[in-house]
Amino acid sequence: MEFQIICDRHFVVGEIDPRLYGSFLEHMGRVIYHGIYEPGHPDADDEGVRRDVLEAVKRMGVSCVRYPGGNFVSVYHWEDGVGPREQRPRRAELAWRSIETNAFGTDEFIRWAKKADIEPIFSVNLGTRGIDEAVQYLEYCNFPEGTYYSDLRRSHGVKEPYGVKLWCLGNEMDGLWQIGHKTAAEYGRLAAEAGRAMKRLDDTVELIVCGSSLSTMPTCPQWDLETLDLTYDIADYIALHQYYGGQEMGTAEFLAQAVDFEAHINTIRAAIQVTKRKKRSKKDIKISIDEWGVWETPGEAVDNAVRREPWKIAPAISEQIYTLEDALLFAQMQMAMLRNADLVKIACQSLLTNISSCIMTENGGACWLQTIYYPFACFANYAKGVALQSVVAGDVYESRQFGSVSYLDALVVWNEAERELAAFYVNRSETEEIKASLQAQGFEVKELISHMVLAAADKKMTNEKDHQAIVLKNCEDGVLERDGCTVTLAPLSFHMVRMRAKKR
Numbered sequence: 193m194e195f196q197i198i199c200d201r202h203f204v205v206g207e208i209d210p211r212l213y214g215s216f217l218e219h220m221g222r223v224i225y226h227g228i229y230e231p232g233h234p235d236a237d238d239e240g241v242r243r244d245v246l247e248a249v250k251r252m253g254v255s256c257v258r259y260p261g262g263n264f265v266s267v268y269h270w271e272d273g274v275g276p277r278e279q280r281p282r283r284a285e286l287a288w289r290s291i292e293t294n295a296f297g298t299d300e301f302i303r304w305a306k307k308a309d310i311e312p313i314f315s316v317n318l319g320t321r322g323i324d325e326a327v328q329y330l331e332y333c334n335f336p337e338g339t340y341y342s343d344l345r346r347s348h349g350v351k352e353p354y355g356v357k358l359w360c361l362g363n364e365m366d367g368l369w370q371i372g373h374k375t376a377a378e379y380g381r382l383a384a385e386a387g388r389a390m391k392r393l394d395d396t397v398e399l400i401v402c403g404s405s406l407s408t409m410p411t412c413p414q415w416d417l418e419t420l421d422l423t424y425d426i427a428d429y430i431a432l433h434q435y436y437g438g439q440e441m442g443t444a445e446f447l448a449q450a451v452d453f454e455a456h457i458n459t460i461r462a463a464i465q466v467t468k469r470k471k472r473s474k475k476d477i478k479i480s481i482d483e484w485g486v487w488e489t490p491g492e493a494v495d496n497a498v499r500r501e502p503w504k505i506a507p508a509i510s511e512q513i514y515t516l517e518d519a520l521l522f523a524q525m526q527m528a529m530l531r532n533a534d535l536v537k538i539a540c541q542s543l544l545t546n547i548s549s550c551i552m553t554e555n556g557g558a559c560w561l562q563t564i565y566y567p568f569a570c571f572a573n574y575a576k577g578v579a580l581q582s583v584v585a586g587d588v589y590e591s592r593q594f595g596s597v598s599y600l601d602a603l604v605v606w607n608e609a610e611r612e613l614a615a616f617y618v619n620r621s622e623t624e625e626i627k628a629s630l631q632a633q634g635f636e637v638k639e640l641i642s643h644m645v646l647a648a649a650d651k652k653m654t655n656e657k658d659h660q661a662i663v664l665k666n667c668e669d670g671v672l673e674r675d676g677c678t679v680t681l682a683p684l685s686f687h688m689v690r691m692r693a694k695k696r
């Protein structure tokens with residue numbers, strides 16, 4: 193098959209916000225305990241931080257991390273996780289039905305974030321708690337000194353405020369699995385009041401309100417419209433969460449779900465626009481996709497599974513091992529977000545370690561990289577600058593659920609600072625190679641920096657602890673033209689083509 197990808201230096205979608213390369217750490221299963229924190233591990237530092245994982249996180253290019261949940265936050269008492277460790281209570285944690293030791297909490301997370309060089313995104317409990325506790329948590333983190341909670345932080349040895357800028361007002365409050373689940377009207381009122389109070393304490397914070405927790409929720413997009421209506425004045429972002437499983441549908445249908453993802457982003461775009469016009473507002477609310485990924489068992493399914501397990505500390509929950517095919521859908525989800533870079537400003541791949549994760553760990557043992565780690569690292573390290581509008585011309589197939597789907601998914605990015613043009617491709621065809629010719633109008637392409645490929649002999653192949661079967665490989669292929677480059681894409685493969693270029 194032959195494809196043309198046509199873009200133009202003047203047709204820019206928007207600036208790529210570095211926070212699009214975020215991830216998510218929740219007190220769930222082995223994400224925190226044994227994931228990033230494991231005192232006594234041979235590679236742990238003096239604070240119990242796993243250095244092997246930290247190095248993998250840095251190489252991955254993660255820019256920001258959302259913490260402490262997720263469903264977990266809807267029952268969390270943040271006060272349990274600060275102060276002398278020996279005095280912290282053990283709790284029966286209801287979201288994941290496990291025993292929470294609280295050995296790791298806010299101060300440990302911030303220290304980890306500094307080591308990893310990432311920006312923290314905090315969430316507050318609007319499930320079982322409310323305005324007071326949200327403001328007190330903010331006071332603990334951001335207030336300089338001279339008040340109860342800021343002095344509490346100082347008494348824990350932290351003199352300087354943390355200055356956490358991004359705060360999520362609750363988590364997936366539309367989900368029946370959420371403890372403290374609310375209707376849109378109940379949630380919208382509470383979020384508006386909590387947000388107003390938080391901004392009164394610290395007017396530099398930016399607030400993220402809960403949107404629908406999946407595009408398939410029966411209340412989507414009504415939930416988003418109602419929430420936006422009630423919170424438009426205080427919100428800066430609306431959250432969009434999305435996971436896709438469905439590997440059993442077959443590869444073509446499975447990969448076509450990226451089309452649904454983009455349609456969902458567009459639906460929320462429309463909800464924002466409608467609300468803005470309705471309110472005659474000048475304010476633009478952006479989207480924070482602060483949970484996304486490929487995951488067989490999101491939401492209610494995990495919830496049902498953990499209910500059958502005995503109470504344990506850091507039990508292994510839903511630890512999916514990813515195939516090549518999964519990595520291709522994952523890459524396409526990143527492309528869909530970047531194609532909407534004007535509106536989507538934050539995105540957190542969910543989760544960072546052990547559950548639907550890029551990085552896996554063994555208790556007391558090795559850490560290793562899943563297939564999805566590689567596309568993430570490519571985008572995070574090289575999709576910088578601006579996303580360009582592009583037209584992709586070539587063959588399509590008919591999917592049962594999502595209509596016509598191009599065999600080629602493509603994204604082109606221009607990084608002015610590095611004079612670098614980068615094209616990202618996924619060949620969705622199981623049988624045919626694609627000859628992909630990029631025509632970047634208004635650019636002069638000087639040099640092919642690299643062409644990296646993620647592919648495998650078998651689409652169901654996975655990486656394992658002792659065997660990295662699927663890693664990025666250098667591809668010699670690539671024919672330069674004056675304003676682009678032609679590459680060959682093997683069936684079911686992901687590609688990153690980096691070119692040195694200048695504007696004409």
Ligand code: AHR
Nearest residue numbers: 262263264363364491542
């Ligand atoms: O990421 C795991 C869970 O998935 C989160 O706690 C929740 O927000 C989502 O349903």
